Amino acid sequence: MTENGDLRPGPDEVPAEAEEAAVAQEHREEVLEQARAEAVEVGGPEDYLLLARDLVAGYVPGVNILNGCTLTLTEGEVVAIIGPNGAGKSTLIKTIFGLIPVREGGLTLRGASIAGLPAHSLVERGVGYVPQTQNVFPSLSIEENLQMGAYLRPRSFAERFGVVADLFPLLGERRKAKAGSLSGGERQMVAMGRALMMNPSVLLLDEPTAGLSPIYQEEVFQRVKEVNETGVSVVMVEQNARRCLQICDRGYVLDQGRNAYTGSGGDLLNDPNVIELYLGTLAKG
Numbered sequence: 001m002t003e004n005g006d007l008r009p010g011p012d013e014v015p016a017e018a019e020e021a022a023v024a025q026e027h028r029e030e031v032l033e034q035a036r037a038e039a040v041e042v043g044g045p046e047d048y049l050l051l052a053r054d055l056v057a058g059y060v061p062g063v064n065i066l067n068g069c070t071l072t073l074t075e076g077e078v079v080a081i082i083g084p085n086g087a088g089k090s091t092l093i094k095t096i097f098g099l100i101p102v103r104e105g106g107l108t109l110r111g112a113s114i115a116g117l118p119a120h121s122l123v124e125r126g127v128g129y130v131p132q133t134q135n136v137f138p139s140l141s142i143e144e145n146l147q148m149g150a151y152l153r154p155r156s157f158a159e160r161f162g163v164v165a166d167l168f169p170l171l172g173e174r175r176k177a178k179a180g181s182l183s184g185g186e187r188q189m190v191a192m193g194r195a196l197m198m199n200p201s202v203l204l205l206d207e208p209t210a211g212l213s214p215i216y217q218e219e220v221f222q223r224v225k226e227v228n229e230t231g232v233s234v235v236m237v238e239q240n241a242r243r244c245l246q247i248c249d250r251g252y253v254l255d256q257g258r259n260a261y262t263g264s265g266g267d268l269l270n271d272p273n274v275i276e277l278y279l280g281t282l283a284k285g
């Protein structure tokens with residue numbers, strides 16, 4: 001408080017929140033410094049369904065967003081990518097799906113390099129991707145959206161539609177409804193259903209619960225688990241970090257395009273550093 005009773009902080013006073021944020025930022029920098037020194041230890045490409053190793057990628061020439069990210073996915077796993085805004089989570093998933101070129105590092109699927117392959121080649125190889133936004137064709141019906149998902153194998157449509165409608169009954173019950181008339185949560189089911197039409201072995205989900213009510217968020221998490229139980233391995237970027245870590249097998253905390261922490265969902269949820277730096281309110285900063 002200033003001498004004249006003004007409650008606003010004076011020029012030399014640092015508000016408690018800003019001070020806390022500065023301490024947390026300093027701590028994050030230390031964590032990243034350590035991450036830089038210790039590369040994430042992984043096995044060889046043949047040991048994983050999917051291996052992204054020391055990836056460097058970015059949008060603008062000369063500006064890297066991923067600064068050496070490593071992620072592994074083993075058959076049957078659900079792997080979460082969490083971290084603060086702008087950490088590069090979506091960029092990592094887009095790079096894996098071939099939407100952003102790999103500048104350095106390796107990217108393999110079942111031991112074979114997929115770096116440089118366009119997205120449609122990845123779909124043919126069994127990788128499905130659900131973008132965060134604009135992930136349905138609003139003027140098309142649910143059925144037509146799912147047909148778009150099966151465009152590479154139109155003859156398998158009926159069979160796959162049956163499988164997908166078993167997982168997401170809404171899609172069968174309302175197959176003639178325009179996707180644009182659905183709620184955000186229902187659209188997310190259409191988007192996931194569409195990606196599953198090609199019977200992928202890996203499903204990449206970019207913030208599937210963003211903008212959804214808590215009830216729909218929970219439904220999405222449950223559906224992801226059910227999809228995983230059918231044998232689909234999942235990599236998901238999530239803003240609801242706590243809930244995601246509860247349902248995933250392993251998680252990666254990214255920060256400034258680098259691996260900050262990695263471990264089982266339970267270990268990350270209970271790690272005091274992860275709680276302090278990434279799961280608390282300061283993580284949003």
Ligand SMILES: Nc1ncnc2c1ncn2[C@@H]1O[C@H](COP(=O)(O)OP(=O)(O)OP(=O)(O)O)[C@@H](O)[C@H]1O
Nearest residue numbers: 059060065083084085086087088089090091092239
């Ligand atoms: N199309 C783009 N062109 C240029 N820079 C981009 C583009 N998309 C994202 N970026 C930048 O890349 C950085 C990482 O963005 P990214 O979307 O991967 O972060 P994120 O961890 O997914 O965060 P958020 O939770 O905010 O989506 C940000 O600084 C962002 O501004």
